[in-house]
Amino acid sequence: PIFTDALRPAIGFQPVPAALGPDVDVVTVAEGYTARPFFSWGDPVVEGAPSWRSDAGDGAAEQSLQAGQNNDGMHYFPFADAPNAHGLLVVNHEYTNDTLHTSGPQVMEDSTGARLRPESQVLKEQAAHGVSVIEIAKDKQGLWQRVYPSAYNRRLTANTPMDISGPAAGAQAMKTAQDPTGTRVLGTLNNCSMGVTPWGTYLICEENWKNYFVNRDVGDWQERPAHHRYGIAAGVHSHKYYWESVDERFDATPNEALPHDGFVNEPNRFGWVVEFDPFDPTSQPVKRTALGRLVREGCTCVLAEDGTMAFYSGDDTRGEYVYKFVPNGKYHPDAPEANRRLLDSGNVYVAVYRADGTGEWRLLEQGKNGLTADKGFASQADVLINLRGAADIVGATPMDRPEWVAVHPQTTDGYVTLTNNSERGADPRQPVDAANPRADNDHGQILRWREKDRNPAATEFYWELFLLAGPVLQRQTQPGQFKALDGDRFSCPDGLWFDGDGRLWIATDYDEQEAPYLSQGTNQLLCADPVTREVKRFMTGPVGAEITGLTGTPDGTTLWFNVQHPGLSYPASDGKSRPRSTTVVVTKNDGGVIGT
Ligand code: FEO
Ligand code: CA
Ligand code: CA
Ligand code: CA
Secondary structure, three states: OOOOOOOOOOOOOOOOOOOOOOOOOOOEEOOOEEEEEEEEOOOEOOOOOOOOOOOOOOOHHHHOOEOOOOEEEEEEEEOOOOOOOEEEEEEEEOOOOHHHOOOOOOOEEOOOOOEEOOHHHHHHHHHHOEEEEEEEEEOOOOOEEEOOOOOOOEEEOOOOEEEEEOOOOOOHHHOOOOOOOOOEEEOOOOEEEEEEOOOOOEEEEEOOHHHHOEEOOHHHHHOOHHHHOOOOEEOOOOOOOOHHHOOHHHEOOOOOOOHHHOOOOHHHHOOOEEEEOOOOOOOOOEEEHHHOOOOEOOOEEEEOOOOOEEEEEEEOOEOOOEEEEEEOOOOOOOOHHHHOOHHHOEEEEEEEEOOOOEEEEEEOOOOOOOOOHHHOOOOHHHHHHOHHHHHHHHOOOOOEOEEEEEEOOOOOOEEEEEOOEOOOOOOOOOOOOOOOOOOOEOOOEEEEEEEHHHOOOOOEEEEEEEEEOEOOOEEEEEOOEEEEOOOOOEOOEEEEEEOOOOOEEEEEOOOOOOOOOHHHOOOEEEEEOOOOOOEEEEEEOOOOOEEEEEEEOOOOOEEEEEEEOOOOOOOOOOOOOOOOOEEEEEEEOOOOOOOO
């Protein structure tokens, strides 16, 4: 009964069938809607950018002016004068694919087994990471267009200078040979989901940055929780990309010949929430360390009427946790300068889900809940840099890969996707429990909670499983008990977003060409009613792609989503062109609200 007081949103479209088979190379949306490729890898962003080359022949310099790859989390920021027809679209570029280079990535190996990469390829990959800001507007025909050139248009990459603020700024563990102050860092990596603040800034989140670093001193790695607890490679090369062969800051092996042991602390400078103002093209992004360092999927804000806020995040790795950050200050619409400092101080909590449907946010603060110097936490900077290790100590609940969080616009209930977990029930650290009820969980679930008294700063909450995904959807009747739920089938919920009317949009990420997903069709976007749990399939994507990056106009008449890493030839869909990650714009043919 706790969660059924939301208004029921109108959901009126006819569901689309699952798109089965290995040859699906198109986006299909519900009848009465039009979907159009809008912004793809290689499209010009910064003035002077060349057009995308179909042979991927551009170098790093051109790429740094064009859209990066793997469009992921994004947000539409309206201009006040025409909020539903003019805005800035901010788009994350999570990582790079083999398609970035004309004939794929080149990898050589030296006599030690270390992997070597051509510098030109590494620089292009670094330029294809990060974020795009593009100005967009409706034309005279009412069609959305990218405004080019635009003074707002901007690319952030793996080499853009950024500031570090908050309790870990300037800490010894943040200093490197390149930055003896511990307050300046180059770039952001693996930007997956995101967040938005009430004061209109964008929160870039750094997810699988661990894959870009190596510590070749295995003994040192073992003694350094900031490396091993986050899964940084110990051995001769990084897990992916091998940038360390041409860019020393990705080699996190301690080097006593250099100040601050070289770049052993460089990985400590990733995993943060990075705030920037898309309306100020000269603003320098800031890594806000007060929120802590994770394999951070996203950062979703809930705001109470009195200005109290919380920011929710998943840490997307098997058996990791759900977190929230509560700023010390309150949001004041009339204090724009003070708002810019709100993310520099506050409390970090991690979620504990009890079997009776109640839960607790446990504080991660130095000196409390066992977070003492003898455990490696001598300062709050230590806690924030090894937030996972701190959460281990306070008894957080290991989850089935927490991905996106969405907050209901009226009830302020939080929803988190738990995408899958092959280790559930097999790893003794991850027994089957009420919140993660299936061993070897291939299909994932969505959990929702309500803060006590709907106070974002509460330390107690109520929770339930909204649904279990899979070939047959299920709903929770009481903790640990489920029954079949009518609705369109899907697996591995990942992207999650509420529109202004309270429709819950669910985007998926599974490999539709592999068991047990073969019967689910290609990845898809679904629309759910939070009261009835009715689930309808709104869209299906091309083979190989996950669907992500949900955002829309304030009036609900435009929706954007991302087709990330399509496998065949989308968006050309001609059977021969190089596939490109693409932002798709959707409108209803009668001009109405999407989903009605
Ligand atoms: Fe980049 Fe957790 O997905
Ligand atoms: Ca992805
Ligand atoms: Ca994701
Ligand atoms: Ca995923």
